[in-house]
Amino acid sequence: MTPPQADWIVRWPTLGFLVADWITAHCIVPDRRRKGDPFEMYDWQLWCTVNHYRVRPEAQAGQLASAFHYRRSQVVAPQKTGKGPWSASIICAEAVGPVVFAGWAEGGEVYRCADHGCECGWEWEYEPGDPMGEPWATPLIQLLATSEDQVANVYRPLKAMVKGGPLAERMKVGEQFIRIGDDGLIDVVTSSAQSRLGNPITCALQDETGLYTATNKMIGVAETQRRGLAGMGGRALETANGPKTLLYRTAPPGAGTPGGALIPTCIGGQGPWGSLNHGMTHAR
8 A cells, every 4th residue: 555645646446535525524523622513534534544445446336345445444543643533433434324336437426415315415426437335225333342441432432423413313322332224233342242243244343453362352253243244245444553653554465355455554643633634636
């Protein structure tokens, strides 16, 4: 993966810009002085988003995980850089946003929230050759961490985003789960609450994977989740703490995905939040 500081130009097809703009229109900043403002991604957050939703040029409508270049993404960053709120925004998109590849635009196509049960009025016009997106028919999402306190790093901002914006009309928040429409679900799984494991899922957020060991049984839990993803064509996102430097890591080519590298590692170390995403462009 090309380090973002080289030129911030995205030279591959991706749903990432569509997803990022959808998030800004539907998710709020969950806390601090900007609480309630639209959630706009910072450079490193957007870079990770456009990588996670990178589409294979040969992808065909109807493909799920195999339409994307990566089946799993791993984001490593120092504490307090915004991994939790960013992860929460991605979970919102995986719940009701345009994250499933839906073919290639020829020109004139428009993504309209109204076509998918959301009355907010938001629209996105595709350019010819853009990958198009649509929501999951039945999103089944699990948030995994070693403890309830740990999973709260994502679940707390996720609840605030849902309750404080237009998503409140489509998602109902509980203490341990969030209902999505009639059939969808966002569930919390920890090392002490594993009864929900083994179910087919469309997305898994595995938080602080650097703490997963054989002793606390979290490695086995994560592997079980990945088998559940495989059955539904879903994908996983991992986060972990790291040093205040920029690092990039990929698995060997062919390691589990037709697209080659298995895991892009995106790390933001530019201060407490980094800078807004005004420096990135899309080479269409």
